[in-house]
Amino acid sequence: MPRPAVNVAVRAARAAGNIILRYMNRIDGLNIVEKQRMDFASEVDRLAEAEIVKELKRAYPTHAFLAEESGAVGKGPLVWVIDPLDGTHNYLRGIPHFSVSIALLDKGEPVYAVVFDPLRDELFTASKGDGAYINDRRMRVAKRENLGGAMIGTGFPYRQRSHLDAQLDMTRALLGQAEDIRRSGSAALDLAYVAAGRFDGFFEIGLKPWDMAAGALLVREAGGRCCDFAGRDGIPESGNIIAGNLNVAQAMVDAIGTHATPRLLMA
Numbered sequence: 001m002p003r004p005a006v007n008v009a010v011r012a013a014r015a016a017g018n019i020i021l022r023y024m025n026r027i028d029g030l031n032i033v034e035k036q037r038m039d040f041a042s043e044v045d046r047l048a049e050a051e052i053v054k055e056l057k058r059a060y061p062t063h064a065f066l067a068e069e070s071g072a073v074g075k076g077p078l079v080w081v082i083d084p085l086d087g088t089h090n091y092l093r094g095i096p097h098f099s100v101s102i103a104l105l106d107k108g109e110p111v112y113a114v115v116f117d118p119l120r121d122e123l124f125t126a127s128k129g130d131g132a133y134i135n136d137r138r139m140r141v142a143k144r145e146n147l148g149g150a151m152i153g154t155g156f157p158y159r160q161r162s163h164l165d166a167q168l169d170m171t172r173a174l175l176g177q178a179e180d181i182r183r184s185g186s187a188a189l190d191l192a193y194v195a196a197g198r199f200d201g202f203f204e205i206g207l208k209p210w211d212m213a214a215g216a217l218l219v220r221e222a223g224g225r226c227c228d229f230a231g232r233d234g235i236p237e238s239g240n241i242i243a244g245n246l247n248v249a250q251a252m253v254d255a256i257g258t259h260a261t262p263r264l265l266m267a
Helices: 004-022 024-029 043-059 088-092 161-175 187-195 209-221 246-257
Strands: 032-036 039-042 064-067 071-073 078-086 099-106 109-117 122-127 131-134 151-155 180-183 201-204 225-227 241-244
Touching (some): 004 078, 004 099, 004 109, 004 122, 043 099, 078 088, 078 187, 099 187, 099 209, 109 187, 122 187, 151 161, 187 201
Parallel strands (some): 151 180
Antiparallel strands (some): 032 039, 099 109, 109 122
């Protein structure tokens, strides 16, 4: 049975999804801002975020917020972390792969998570200690025992291209063992796909809290593991994340660790 906070977050995610879909046929007329080099936001991101915050504030007026577009608002142990449109680059090009990501953190730890794919109407939810679900069906990470035959998701760090050489070395090391690597453009959905067993693993450099908070809880509650490139469990402050079942995650740590720079291995 979904917890009340998850139900509220689902309503917020669906409301944001309606806005995202409504503007899909008007992409050419959107106001687009380049926040930093190769990092774009549109008015859809802002409208969707405002709708999410409105829904959450109605139910939880004392909670704090950390959202991609509006930043940190309020203080306290309970913080809603929001990415209103994860995969903006895909969306602005008409590529049908993006999501809404919402998580509630309690003293820095995710306790509720929702990732919503409005195009496929797929809803990924989790509550700490209660498991992870896709459209009310229980999810489990894949059972693969090692990287042999594994399908791995990743993303290239457009915010941190200084790490590109290291990422390519890591990719080469993983491809020496895994079946293939996919770069889909939405970290939140990639992590949800790990939780659902669609991807065997995932790694990326330089993610922000709103990119991974919800997805990390989904993976954990589906029986998987999230850690940094040095193998330290939890949501990495560095944003350098590995996710998978216990065996695949460790195999990825072993493969990546020999190619990660000291800076990438820092907490």
